[in-house]
Amino acid sequence: MEELHHHLRHLPGFLQAEIAAYVGDWSGMNYIEITDKHIHAVNHLINSKRAPLQPINIEYAHTLWGDQRSTKEDMEMSAHLRTLPSDGRMDLIAEARFFMESILFLENFKRSIEDLLTRLLELGRQHAERMAQEAAQRQAEEEARARAEAEEAARRLAEEQAAQQRAIESAFQLAQRQVEEAEHALALRNAEEARAKEAESNRAIEMTFGPEASREIDNAIKVLRGTIEIAITDFSNTISAHGAFDMSQLEAIQNMSATH
Structure with missing residues (x-):
């Protein structure tokens, strides 16, 4: 102015x-x-x-x-x-x-x-x-x-989502390990129980017959098997002379004696 x-x-x-x-x-x-x-x-x-x-x-x-x-x-x-x-x-x-x-x-x-x-x-x-x-x-x-704030918010969100995903994966892996460990522990326990039952069964047999009785039974079975084999041999020789059995029937009888 x-x-x-x-x-x-x-x-x-x-x-x-x-x-x-x-x-x-x-x-x-x-x-x-x-x-x-x-x-x-x-x-x-x-x-x-x-x-x-x-x-x-x-x-x-x-x-x-x-x-x-x-x-x-x-x-x-x-x-x-x-x-x-x-x-x-x-x-x-x-x-x-x-x-x-x-x-x-x-x-x-x-x-x-x-x-x-x-x-x-x-x-x-x-x-x-x-x-x-x-x-x-x-x-x-x-x-x-505004773009920087949006990018920062997106970065924080991505980090939070990544952290949540890592937490979910860690929790899943932990749960999976716990399941595997539980299955392994269960298998070990079952195996231990089976061994314990088997040992208990063996102890029951030993307590019933004793070691000496078991040996006498085994010897008697061996003697019986030998006697049966001799009898079958003699029988087969006698029958063979008369042609009553063929060789397949004789082998079947011998196999039967071998299983006893």
Whole structure:
């Protein structure tokens, strides 16, 4: 705002007042809007001051004053003199001169604030671009952070699932080992019980007959088997002489004796 006020202060007081009256209250407007409103005000004042100028009066003014330019103080004095009575012809020429010089002040002011507006618009564009870049960067950072959080959550979930799977496998392996150990222990116990029963049975036999009785029984069986074999041999010799049996029948009888 300081630059706009600086350019306004270069205008004669009455032009500042006319611009202010046209612009009105600018509260609530930003710097660009205020500057643009001043440009519209200047355009309006230039058009309004150029409209009553007559070519003849413009020519007389150039003849009288040439290229001489009025200062701010000159313009303020002219504004005061216009309120005083004077010759009518001179009033028209002076008025033409006054309007022409007012237009020059306004055009200079307009060029200055148009340049200001251009710079303000560029600054606004740069600010908007910077804000957009910052917003895009924040969004990218948020998306990157969200992706990182999602990846971390997925990694933790995968680790938890892997740990659960390992725990399940460990529990299954433990249960399997326990089953195998139980089966092995059961087999050992059954084998031990079988050995114990066999030993108990052997002890029962030994307790019933005794070692000496067992030997006597074995000897008696051997003697009986020998006697049976002799009897069968004698019988077979006698029968063979009469042709009563063939050799297959004789072998069957001998096999029977061998099993006893």
